[in-house]
Amino acid sequence: MEWLKELINQLQPVDKNAPAFWHRYSAALKEQPSRDTPLSEAEFVVFDTETTGLDQRRDKVLSIGAIKVRGLQVLVSDTFECLVQQEGAPATKSAEVHGLLSSQLEGGIPEREAVEGFIDFIGNAVLVGQHVAFDIGMINQMLKRQGISGKLRNRSVDTAHLAIRLERRHADSHTLKTAEYSLDALCERYNLPTEDRHTASGDAFATALLLLKLLSLAKKRGITTLGELMKG
Template identity: 35%
Template sequence: MKRSILFDTETTGLDPATGDRVIEIAALELVSDLPTGKSFRVLIDPERDVPEEASRVHGFTAADLQGKPKFSEVVDEFLSFIGDDQLIAHNARFDFGFLNAELKRAGRKPLDLGRMVDTLDMARERFPGMPNSLDALCRRFGIDLSARTTHNALLDCKLLADVYVELMGGRQHGLGLVADGTNGHAVMYEGPVNRRVVRVVPTQEELAAHRAFVEELKEPVWTAE
């Protein structure tokens, strides 16, 4: 069965080239595109300050990270967890850029971009001209966002796992068999937790964005109406 890793990072800012660092890594193991229950999560001392604007996004301050391990101290455990498998993330180029900067700083080989699967690219292909942030996709697929008050990496991974199943075509409730992550026994995949079954109706904002996208196409095969 195909194994892949879905992951997310939180950082001190937007650009590793200007000194921003990773402060949190979270990852979930998927087998046949479904979560197995195995996960990896670590908070990291970035060895620098955490700007207030970054704290407002992810909720972590410099005080929260005092005494946490440095990236060089957790890199072996992280690399062991991800193995050589496919790596899935939303806006994956951002996360790959930060992780490769940390790996270079630690004297390790960068992650191969050929392993990258970007769910943002997948969403843009499926919903052209529409908002495709993680929040927007969760609302579109009826996935509960009530716990997402900040960009916690582990919670974002769990939400993205549900989104990824939908982007891959969805699974009929209760029919997916996956390993339970402990003794290799198969268990029933019960679908996204607290998922609401809804009829997806685009918002006026999404419809307007879609019309604007179609109007920019040369000889579109469909109209915006």
């Protein structure tokens, strides 16, 4: 009943007191592309967040990286990237992974400005990420802290789930090895570069390249429209 969920999302009223960027976003969602849209014509925003940890309720976003894919091409000139000011944030184990220091984050932008810029960037595009539900959840928490009652309502594609779907059509789920579907493993399998891993922009770019590989594989499986891609 994905179509019903989309209809409900489109009919949700917008708080008249919401900031201008949220009104722009809500208006854009009313013009989401049809499920019959060919994948070759669809616009995707591939994004990643670096965070203080994995608890969506308590941890915070330190950086966001996003890049657009349109016409089955990665648009390297159409990107969004920011560091987010979060007091004391790097004093966590996650700092060992993303490498962000307090001194770097001090040069970042306020959370309100970061989430507003990201929302304006994505518009009604299909959101794509490796385990994208986590990143969407972190953005939703940013919105909540800024007094926005709504959440992201774009269609979304998880590259890990899509890879599993395309590669293991008839396989037993009990034999699935999740490590084989990490971003590093998938990039290695498809001979994709992985420079700047564990930075938001680097991971977004690697995931965008992975998306193109998966869309090519999807075409061979007879998947050619957004609606077909969103199934399963």
